Amino acid sequence: MKVKELSIPIIIPKLQTLLPRIDATHPKIPFMQADLAKLLKGYRGEKAVNYYLDFLPEKENFIIHSLRLPSGNYFFQIDFLILTNRYALILECKNFFGTLYFDEDFNQMIRTANDKEEGFQDPISQAKWHQQQLRSFLKLHNITLPIEFFVVISDPSTIVKTNPRNREAMKKVVHGHSLLEKISEVDSRYQNEMLDSKEVRKLSKLLLKSHTPEDIDVLAKYGLGVVDILTGVRCPGCGRIPMIRQKRTWNCCGCEVKEKNAHVSAVMEYFHLFGASITNKQFREFVHLESDTIAKKMLQAMNLPFSGSNKGRIYYDPMKR
DNA sequence: ACTTTCTACCCTTATAGCTG
DNA sequence: CAGCTATAAGGGTAGAAAGT
Numbered sequence: 001m002k003v004k005e006l007s008i009p010i011i012i013p014k015l016q017t018l019l020p021r022i023d024a025t026h027p028k029i030p031f032m033q034a035d036l037a038k039l040l041k042g043y044r045g046e047k048a049v050n051y052y053l054d055f056l057p058e059k060e061n062f063i064i065h066s067l068r069l070p071s072g073n074y075f076f077q078i079d080f081l082i083l084t085n086r087y088a089l090i091l092e093c094k095n096f097f098g099t100l101y102f103d104e105d106f107n108q109m110i111r112t113a114n115d116k117e118e119g120f121q122d123p124i125s126q127a128k129w130h131q132q133q134l135r136s137f138l139k140l141h142n143i144t145l146p147i148e149f150f151v152v153i154s155d156p157s158t159i160v161k162t163n164p165r166n167r168e169a170m171k172k173v174v175h176g177h178s179l180l181e182k183i184s185e186v187d188s189r190y191q192n193e194m195l196d197s198k199e200v201r202k203l204s205k206l207l208l209k210s211h212t213p214e215d216i217d218v219l220a221k222y223g224l225g226v227v228d229i230l231t232g233v234r235c236p237g238c239g240r241i242p243m244i245r246q247k248r249t250w251n252c253c254g255c256e257v258k259e260k261n262a263h264v265s266a267v268m269e270y271f272h273l274f275g276a277s278i279t280n281k282q283f284r285e286f287v288h289l290e291s292d293t294i295a296k297k298m299l300q301a302m303n304l305p306f307s308g309s310n311k312g313r314i315y316y317d318p319m320k321r
Numbered sequence: 322a323c324t325t326t327c328t329a330c331c332c333t334t335a336t337a338g339c340t341g
Numbered sequence: 342c343a344g345c346t347a348t349a350a351g352g353g354t355a356g357a358a359a360g361t
Binding site for chain 2: 343344349353
């Protein structure tokens with residue numbers, strides 16, 4: 001059972017919102033594009049892994065995607081957590097291409113691709129770290145449950161190599177297509193029921209409640225300020241910014257697209273860029289609208305959650321409430 | 322042709338955020 | 342800290358535009 005479904009990491013739509021709204025010559029653009037490409041690749045990998053998880057028996061497995069839990073003053077994020085009444089299984093998804101070499105002597109992973117060698121933090125020790133943190137989380141809530149983990153390589157063409165002495169890597173690093181087989185191996189190894197079905201459900205609820213989604217300020221991340229952002233409504237047809245409002249519709253100066261409600265997505269974009277709230281004035285500035293009354297009517301028509309009255313009115317992102 | 326929706330006004334009220 | 346000011350909402354109206 002999917003307790004928390006696969007969903008796109010919020011940073012992806014945020015970057016997709018940000019990129020078209022900064023000057024094409026901005027020096028940060030290549031970094032953002034590279035980050036976006038990496039994130040999309042990662043998400044595709046998780047999708048691929050998610051596909052296999054659909055084949056697990058519905059009733060016995062509670063699957064949680066992208067779980068971010070507190071650990072002291074910090075957080076740790078697990079790509080997939082599979083919860084059963086006998087054990088918990090962490091899946092650490094990796095989307096590397098090329099040839100991967102797991103070096104247990106230095107806790108390092110070396111990737112060779114396009115005649116280039118690159119070192120990365122060893123995903124096994126990363127997964128172990130998550131295992132340890134989850135262990136203390138469970139301990140904190142007086143729950144005893146063994147925790148297993150796999151490092152899942154989603155790209156089937158990625159070659160995994162290791163020293164034959166490195167039995168751990170051979171056991172723990174798996175390709176997506178052999179994941180189910182590996183899971184059933186683990187499953188048969190754990191026979192003792194640690195929790196009854198009610199307790200498993202309770203634990204999954206506890207985990208979901210403790211899940212704290214990361215709220216990334218994309219502007220801060222790339223050292224951008226309000227001045228770097230191109231404001232205005234974006235044309236849903238050609239992407240051109242800004243659209244001009246005349247005769248009760250938003251008109252694009254590039255293509256001939258007319259869209260009455262183009263400001264709605266602009267508000268969502270505003271939330272992505274500047275945080276989850278907007279005022280009448282911020283809205284007017286962002287969509288290039290003079291009239292506060294029209295702005296008021298538009299914002300009211302969107303039925304956004306709000307706080308305050310009169311001058312103190314603040315509208316909120318419905319996704320965050 | 323008739324109805325609905327939207328814009329551009331109006332005035333009043335509440336209050337956030339200054340200013341001294 | 343009180344008093345002031347600018348701002349945004351509430352609520353209304355007329356007329357234009359759009360929808361049927």
